[in-house]
Amino acid sequence: MRARLTFACVFAALLNTAAFAQGQPSKLETLLEGTSVSPALSGLQISLLKGGEATEGYALGFAQITSGVKQPLRRNHKTRIASISKLVVALGVMQLVDAGKLDLDRDLSDYLGWELRNPTFPESAITARQLLAHTSSIRDGSAYFIAAGSGELRDFFTPGSPYWEDGAHFADAGGQAPGSFFTYANLNFGLLGTVIELLSAQRFDQYMANNVLDPMGLSARFDPCEIPAPQRAAAFRKGTEPGNWNNGADWLAQVDGSKPNCFYGARDADFNEAFLANYTPGSNATIYSPQGGLRASADDLVVVLKMLINGGMINGGRIISPESVDAMLAPQWTLNAQGSNGLSAGEAEPGGPTDGLMASYGLSVHRINMRDWGFDDGPALLVGHLGEAYGVLSHALFDPQTGDGIATIITGTAQDPADSPPGSSPLYRVEEEVLRWWVSRKR
Template structure:
C-alpha cells in the first residue's frame, strides 16, 4: 500500500506538467535534379504519436520571406509592380519615414530591410487594422537613418510587401501566392493555412513544441483552423478589402510547407529559374544588396552581414560577423527561420551545385553554436555538408 501511495504521489506531482517531447527534425539535401539525402525523425504530433516525415508541413518562420520574394519577382516580370517605384503609388497612401518625408520607399528597400522601418511596433497587424494606420505610429521607424542607406531587419517590411502585392493585384495575398508561386511549383503549401494547402496536408501539420514540452503553435488536431488569418475580433474575410493589410496572412513567417517542398524551391533556384523565373530575376534575389561595413547596419550581433532580396549570404569574413553557419568554406545563399522554438533554413551553394532544406522543433531559447546560429542548426547543416567540427558543450 505504501508503494501504491508513493506512486500516486509522484503522479500527482507531475499533473499539469507538459509531457516530454522529442523534437521533430527533418532535412532534405539536393542538387539541381535530385534529392541526395532525406531524413525525418521525432514526433510531429504528441497527442497521436504521429512521427514526422519529409512531407509534413511546418511553420518555417522567416524562410517565408524568401518565398514572398519569388512572388514579387513573378509580378515584376509580368509588369504588375516595379522594384524601384515608390510603393506609395501602388498603395494609394503615402508611406514615409516621418523623419525623412521626401525620401520614397521602394520594394527593393522593403525586401532588403533598408527601408528604415523597424519593429518598434507589433509587426503582427491583425484583421480589422489597416496597415497605413499601423505604420503611422512613429515607433515603426528608425528616425536616425534615411531609407536606402542602413540595414535594419524588421518583420513589418514583409507585411507591407504583402500589402503592395494585394494593392497591385486586387486579390488577397494568400491567393496571389498560391497562383503565382505555390501551384506553378507544384507545392502543397500555404500562408497561415490559407489558400494552397490541401485538407490532407493540413491533417499532417507539425505541431510546434517548446523545449519544455509546451505547445507553441499549430496544434490543429488534424483539422483546418476556423480562421486562417491573424484576427482579434471576428474573422469576416468576405468583408476584407485586399490592399488594406496583407500582414494578416503572416507573410513574414507564416508559410506552412514541408522540407521536401522547400527543396523543390531550392532546386528551381539552382536551375536558375527553370522557366518559373528568368535567370536575371533569380540573380536579383540572390545578389547581396547590403554588406556590413562596420557602420551601415544592425547585424543582430553578427547574424546578418550580407542581405539580398529576402536572402542571406553566409559566411561574411569581416569583423563583427558571426554568420558562418556551415563552416565548410563555401558560400551559401538562402534564409534562416526562427520562431516558436523552431529553427529552419533553405540554403543553396551555387558553386557546389547543392542545397539543403530543414527544420527542427523544441529548440531551447538562447541555443548558440560556434556561430550566431543554434547548436541544432549547425549540427544539421554541417553534417550534411560533410563538416566534422566539434560542437561546443
C-alpha cells in the same frame, strides 16, 4: 501520461526517404534526443540537394501529440517555417516585376495609394527594393501585424492611430535614411504582401497559392486551414504555457496544434467566412503573416532552392525570370568594415552572440560566408534564408557554385536554444551542428 518516442517511431516517420546507410542516421538521432551542447528536439526534417537535384530526406520525431500519444513526423508534414517565408514572398514580388507591374525603385506610395514617408526623412522615397533588402527604414515597433477586423496596414504609419506608437515603425536616427542602413524588420513584408494584393487584386494567400506555390507543384500554403489536418505539424517548446521554455515540463504546442487559426485574428467559422467574404485586398495583408506564416516541409523548401538554382525554372515551367533570380541572389547590402551601416544581429539585440548573423543580404536572400563562421570545409558562400519562431528553427540554403543545398526544419526545442554553449558561428548551436553534419557528408 508522457509518451516516449522510440526508434520504431523514428523509422516509421521516414516517408519515401532514401534508406539510411550505415552510420548516417546516428548524428541526427543524437541531435533529436539532445546532446551536451544542444537541447532535445520535438522533430527534425532535413532534405538535401546535390548538384541541383534532390537526393535524400529525413523526418524524425513527432508532429502532434494526440491524447498523450506522439504522432510520428513524416516528410510530407507542413510546419510554420518562420522567416524562410520571406524568400517565397519575394518570388511573388519578382513575378510582378517581371510582368512590368512593379518597379523595385519606384516610390511605394504610388502603389499603396497613400503616402509612405519616414517623418525623419520626408524627402526620401521608400521602395520595394529597400523593403526586400531590409534597408527601408521601416521598423517593427511592438507589433508588425494587425488582427483581422481591427484596422488597416496604413494605421501603422498614420499619426494618431492606435498602431502609430509615436512613430516606432520608422527609424529616427541619423544615417538611417531609406536605402542606407540595414535593420531586419518583419513589417517590410506586411507592406510587400499588401502591394501584391493591390497589384493582383487577389488576397495575398490566394495569389501566393495560385501563382507561386501551385506552379512549383507545392501544397504548401499561407493559410494553415488549407493544409489537411493529417499533414499539419505543430511547433513545440517544452513548457507550461506558450512562449516560455521549461525543460522539466511536457512538450507544448505553440502554433498549429489541435486547431490552427486560418489567419491572424480568426475567431470562429462564422466570423472567418464573413470577414473573408468582405475583405478588401490591399487593406491589411499582415493577417496572412507574409513575414513567417508559410506552412511547408523541408522537401517543399528544396523545390524552391532547386528552382533558384535552375534560373527560375521548375517542373518545366518558369516561376520568375533568370534576371530576377540574379537580382535576388546578388548583394543589395553588405556590412561595412566599421559595422556602421547596419545591425548584423538580426532580430536579437546587438552586441551579443548573434552579431554577424546578417552581414550580406540580397532581395530577401541571406548571404552567408561560411568561412567567416568557422566552417573551413564548407562552401565559401551559401544563399537562402533562416527562420525562427514559436520554437521552430529553420534554414533553406544552397551553394550557387555547386547546386548543393540543405533545407532543415526543427519543429521545436526542449529549452531555449540561446542557452546552449556557443559554437563558432552566430547560429544557435543546434543549427550549427546540423550544418556540420551536412558539411561532413560532403567531403
